[in-house]
Amino acid sequence: MTIGDRIKQARTDGPAGKxxxxxxxxxxxxxxSTLADIENGYQENTTALHRIARRLGVRVEWLETGRGAMEAPPNQSVGYDDGSTSQGVARFETDEGYVRFPLLEGFAGMGRGDYVGDYPEVVTSLRVSRDWVERKFPGVPPEVIRVMTGRGDSMKGQFNDGDLIFIDTRVxxxxxxxxxxxxxxxxxLVKRLQFVGRNTLRIxxxxxxxxxxxAPLSEIEIGGRALAAWTLQEF
Structure with missing residues (x-):
């Protein structure tokens, strides 16, 4: 069995329930799509393995190697150190008046495109004030927003290389x-999509x-709408 096989087993029939x-x-x-690739054997490693183990209530060693018992000891929290629960609801609130956005593993290509899993995770979350979120993204619940790092210059002027891109995952x-x-x-990828008829989208x-x-509409798997970018300017 692979790591992906064990994740799928723990996810569908493990200590934390289905x-x-x-x-x-x-x-x-x-x-x-990253999790799907891991479970299907297209990606072998992930820096999120410890978080996956915590959520599923299993031992990291078992996920990695298959050795020993699957279930984590009773005194090991199934949730997160930051207060998330084992019921599948991430804790987006941090201190009063602030919101934490998870940073998705990998990078969004803004050039020829980046293969899933080519890059490691470098940041786990971004903490910002709730007032800022409500001003910038009116009507968008914070819990549906994710952040990815953009790489490439194909969207230069709208999203630049290294920008943190805020994504509405409801879409x-x-x-x-x-x-x-x-x-x-x-x-x-992060690019503009335009409908050109006959079930075809223009990238x-x-x-x-x-x-x-x-490209055929059926070949494009949309993960969310790009809302805005946070630019880090070097001096």
Whole structure:
């Protein structure tokens, strides 16, 4: 059995009860597609393994190697050190007046695209004031927002290389011409999508050096709408 096989076993028939792939991905802060790749054997490693073990109530060593007992000792918390519970609800509130956004594992490609799992996780969460969230994202519940790091220059001027991109994960289907975070041909991208008819979407870049690409709607897996970017400017 692989690590992915054991994660799937623990998720569907483990100590914490049945946990959907969607809920597990959301709680531990990785993309649904990343978890799917791990379980299906397309990606062998993840820096989220300890968080997965905590959520599922299993021993990390068992997940990694298959050795020993599956279930974690009774005195080991199934939840998170930050107060999250074992019921699949991530704790987004931190100190009063602040919100914590999980940073999704990996990077969103803004060039030719980055294959899922090419990059390690470097930040686990971003903590900002609730007032700032309500001003910047009116009407968007904080618990549906995730953050990814953009890589590449194809969206330069809208999203720049190294930006933290805020994503509304409620949006799973194309509903208007807009910038989306999506998976296509094994790559995770942040680009603008435009409907061009006959169940076809046009993948558009801001940078004119990158030509538009038409792709069947059925081949594009949308993970959310890109809302805004947080730019780190070097001096």
């Amino acid at each position: 946990v959907s792939r969607k809920d597990l991905a959301a709680v531990v802060g990785i993309a649904y 799973k289907d194309f509903d208007q011409d807009s910038a989306y975070c999506f998976r296509w041909e094994g790559r995770v 558009l870049s801001k940078n004119p050096d990158y030509p538009a690409i038409d």
